[in-house]
Amino acid sequence: MTFCLVLLCSAPMSGVILETLNVRKLVAFGFALFTAQIIFFLIGGLIAPSPHTNDQILMTKCVDRESISDRWFFMRPRSSNYSCKEFLPEGDLDKVVPSDVKAAQIVFMAQFPHPREGVQLRMTRWFQQLIAVLMLDVKYKSQFEMRPEAQITFDVRLGYRNHGDSDHDWKEIAYSRETRPLKCTLDPAATRHQGHDHPIGDGFYYDCEVLPLFTLGSCHYDHYLVNLRIPVDTKKGTNTDIGMLQDVWMVEIHQNGGFTKVWFSLKTVVFPATLAALIFFWNRVRELSRQPNLLERTIFALGLVLSCLNCPIEWLSLM
Structure with missing residues (x-):
């Protein structure tokens, strides 16, 4: 069985298939996201001190x-x-x-x-x-x-x-x-x-x-x-x-200094991952035989904003 991730285009009754995921890949992807979320919660609750x-x-x-x-x-x-x-x-x-x-x-x-x-x-x-x-x-x-x-x-x-x-x-x-x-x-x-x-x-x-x-x-x-x-x-x-x-x-x-160190570390790790996902998404969109539609440009803009927020520029404050 194959699942298709479909984004509707502006033209009526049309769509673009960006990726196809079988059940195994879909479950693995969801499990990876859930595991990352649990790890972040554990870091915040067990390692990071009070803010x-x-x-x-x-x-x-x-x-x-x-x-x-x-x-x-x-x-x-x-x-x-x-x-x-x-x-x-x-x-x-x-x-x-x-x-x-x-x-x-x-x-x-x-x-x-x-x-x-x-x-x-x-x-x-x-x-x-x-x-x-x-x-x-x-x-x-x-x-x-x-x-x-x-x-x-x-x-x-x-x-x-x-x-x-x-x-x-x-x-x-x-x-x-x-x-x-x-x-x-x-x-x-x-x-x-x-x-x-x-x-x-x-x-x-x-x-x-x-x-x-x-x-x-x-x-x-x-x-x-x-x-x-x-x-x-x-x-x-x-x-x-x-x-x-x-x-x-x-x-x-x-x-707290300990909280700041954990916060900076998480941003430093998460920023390359979100940036890589954004670049991967935009490259796949550009491989299509048409111009990106409004929804795809909106998703890219949202990802770009989130990447900017995750950029660990706070390291400069330690200089």
Whole structure:
């Protein structure tokens, strides 16, 4: 018995037989495709790690008494003469901040990656992408109540340093003043008795949505540093209605290097196979004694697009 794969042409009641497959070849072809699919599933489930890893960082608060906006403030190593000299202790900011220090002189620092077990880790280009978001700890106080449609404005600097550079040799990637809307709700325990002649007590925290900070399409450097300032300007109304800010957390998310290696390897293997199938198909079409019809050209165009998507050009990002 013979099966015919037929493509209908634009002319009525006509067709073109591209290939003939007997039962054995058809079963072998389907089994090969099914086996390849199972192998890809096993690679993704047993070999490849999770696609992304995140690191939650409590940003350290440093006091910049000289108000030098282009100076880098960092935590490691502490022995460096260029590192932060005055750290704010833990506690309510309205109590631990000295009276002569303004809000714009407080620098929130995040330096990553963190050392683990005494070993200073490094970022790698295998991580491919880097995303950071902010999480705010805002405490309710009656004299610093948050406005429903409040916005937070902050100055952020992103810097980098490579392995072998001096400890203080941080270079700027980007600087920006950003404004983000605050979407926060008060702790339900604080509003449980509201409306029964019970004022909301101080000390409850707001539940705020995360704020996008930055996205890098490649992880090109070994170490990264974030300096964040949240200035207050009563004349312009900047950050005057965001409540009592206590702490700032930064969540850093990057693609796992192991996942990237598996992903690149699969694309490198699959790309020649899809390209060879596309070339084989087009050569068989051109062997016909007529011009390719619309359906055949569409299939070729679709295969060409898929081949471009499977092309492992991401290897260039490692250079």
